[in-house]
Amino acid sequence: MKRRTVLATLGAFGVMGGSLNMRAQAATKDSLKVAGWQNWSRSLPTPKAPIVVPEDKAALKALINKTEGGVRPVGSGHSWTDLVPCDGAIVQLDNFNAIGAIDADAQTAWLGAGARLKDLSPGLADKGLAFRNLGDIDVQTLAGSTSTATHGTGATLPCLAAEIKGLRMVTGAGEDMEISAEKNSDLLPAAQVGLGALGILTEIQMQLVARHKLHRRVWFAPYQDVLSNAEAYWADNRNFEFMYLPFSDTAMCISHNITEAEDTRREKDESDDGVMQLKALRDWLSWFPYLRKKLLAAAISGAPEEDVVGESWQLLSSARNVHFNEMEFHLPVSEGLAALDEVRAHIERHRGDVFFPFECRMTAQDSAWLSPFNDGPRISVAVHTHAPDDYAFLFTEIEPIFRRRGGRPHWGKLNRLGGDDMRALYPQFDGFAKLRTELDPKGRLLNPYLRDLFGAG
Ligand SMILES: Cc1cc2nc3c(=O)[nH]c(=O)nc-3n(C[C@H](O)[C@H](O)[C@H](O)COP(=O)(O)OP(=O)(O)OC[C@H]3O[C@@H](n4cnc5c(N)ncnc54)[C@H](O)[C@@H]3O)c2cc1C
Numbered sequence: 001m002k003r004r005t006v007l008a009t010l011g012a013f014g015v016m017g018g019s020l021n022m023r024a025q026a027a028t029k030d031s032l033k034v035a036g037w038q039n040w041s042r043s044l045p046t047p048k049a050p051i052v053v054p055e056d057k058a059a060l061k062a063l064i065n066k067t068e069g070g071v072r073p074v075g076s077g078h079s080w081t082d083l084v085p086c087d088g089a090i091v092q093l094d095n096f097n098a099i100g101a102i103d104a105d106a107q108t109a110w111l112g113a114g115a116r117l118k119d120l121s122p123g124l125a126d127k128g129l130a131f132r133n134l135g136d137i138d139v140q141t142l143a144g145s146t147s148t149a150t151h152g153t154g155a156t157l158p159c160l161a162a163e164i165k166g167l168r169m170v171t172g173a174g175e176d177m178e179i180s181a182e183k184n185s186d187l188l189p190a191a192q193v194g195l196g197a198l199g200i201l202t203e204i205q206m207q208l209v210a211r212h213k214l215h216r217r218v219w220f221a222p223y224q225d226v227l228s229n230a231e232a233y234w235a236d237n238r239n240f241e242f243m244y245l246p247f248s249d250t251a252m253c254i255s256h257n258i259t260e261a262e263d264t265r266r267e268k269d270e271s272d273d274g275v276m277q278l279k280a281l282r283d284w285l286s287w288f289p290y291l292r293k294k295l296l297a298a299a300i301s302g303a304p305e306e307d308v309v310g311e312s313w314q315l316l317s318s319a320r321n322v323h324f325n326e327m328e329f330h331l332p333v334s335e336g337l338a339a340l341d342e343v344r345a346h347i348e349r350h351r352g353d354v355f356f357p358f359e360c361r362m363t364a365q366d367s368a369w370l371s372p373f374n375d376g377p378r379i380s381v382a383v384h385t386h387a388p389d390d391y392a393f394l395f396t397e398i399e400p401i402f403r404r405r406g407g408r409p410h411w412g413k414l415n416r417l418g419g420d421d422m423r424a425l426y427p428q429f430d431g432f433a434k435l436r437t438e439l440d441p442k443g444r445l446l447n448p449y450l451r452d453l454f455g456a457g
Pocket residue numbers: 040041072073074075076077078079080083084093113114134135136137139140141142143144145146147148149150151152195196197199200201202320410411412413
């Protein structure tokens with residue numbers, strides 16, 4: 001195994017951008033219907049409902065009012081939970097993608113809710129602005145990413161939804177609604193993480209920051225040392241995360257800090273090769289954990305550090321090519337690293353089939369009613385399995401560890417929690433459910449998953 005390949009694998013395991021699994025075509029004046037929606041990892045069955053791409057708000061309202069069956073908004077289909085499948089229409093907001101009014105002093109902008117983050121970033125950079133933080137990828141839409149509380153990493157950096165200052169939507173009742181500093185401001189924390197259950201967002205006003213460059217460092221260290229130092233690394237770096245490579249006793253650390261240094265050239269991404277070589281090691285050696293560990297350690301030792309400077313959005317997110325399924329829970333800071341270690345021990349004892357790195361990040365507190373981070377900063381621990389592999393054990397063996405330690409699941413990632421579980425985790429869950437009923441009295445935006453979640457019959 002080439003050292004560089006292992007390094008690349010850890011740096012951006014399974015990378016590739018923008019696999020949009022919807023065969024949508026150009027929109028016509030009337031909503032265009034095409035079939036065949038799939039989520040990114042193809043873990044969900046393809047629903048019967050067609051994809052509809054409304055051209056404007058009038059078409060969107062007509063769709064909500066006239067479609068038989070449930071209507072669900074979709075972003076770029078990068079969630080694993082059953083938030084989107086429905087029997088009426090899957091609504092894709094491709095035509096709501098513009099950069100609108102900008103307040104340069106406040107560094108806020110109204111942005112099309114259906115725009116991909118990766119398409120917004122260059123346009124914002126032209127105006128001297130940038131998102132404060134991003135997750136591992138940026139192919140999600142603005143509405144899709146905020147609606148599930150998508151996060152990056154950084155002890156002082158909240159999830160994307162916390163940056164929402166205002167939004168415009170068509171409610172489940174088919175009516176226009178604005179929530180902003182001027183209108184319905186008390187509802188902002190309810191709507192920031194909305195699961196697409198209150199209305200279909202058309203524009204979102206985001207708090208941004210000045211365009212900036214980041215210095216990215218990547219280094220390997222013994223796993224136990226990283227566990228001991230992780231909180232200091234979070235305190236000392238704007239963005240810090242680490243990935244544990246199972247069966248290696250080694251973690252890869254990644255930090256980003258603001259800089260004004262000159263841009264540097266980035267190495268070619270070899271992560272696809274790398275992740276498949278990790279798979280090969282798993283295939284050949286899963287019954288020989290000692291040998292697997294030795295080979296991994298040899299491959300990693302002495303791997304070169306990465307030390308690069310570039311635009312924030314170009315460094316924070318990367319593409320993911322190899323499809324996987326993922327469970328991620330957000331844990332109280334006091335429990336996060338212990339939860340990771342318990343998961344590591346369990347997988348290394350019982351699940352030789354796992355080869356994707358585990359990811360460990362931190363996110364700052366916010367106040368959105370359904371934000372997993374609304375009661376304090378949390379440490380997020382994610383476990384991935386190769387898409388063709390069995391992942392049922394995540395529910396039976398890994399989820400209980402996260403739950404016992406006070407974890408809240410990522411709204412878009414694998415979990416088996418129902419309404420009662422969420423009610424116990426979120427003090428404002430019933431308030432959200434009540435608001436949902438007020439804004440969507442006929443349940444136009446419900447699908448079976450949301451009906452169960454909110455006990456909506
Ligand atoms: C490879 C990969 C990497 C990932 N990395 C990260 C990461 O680093 N951090 C992280 O937190 N998550 C991550 N995720 C999860 C992902 O960010 C979330 O699941 C996100 O919600 C996906 O956004 P999307 O645009 O694909 O939305 P979808 O998955 O299509 O939809 C998500 C939710 O948004 C709603 N929605 C979509 N559009 C609208 C609208 N216009 N109005 C109202 N509601 C709407 C949908 O109804 C649904 O409830 C990753 C997922 C993948 C597959």
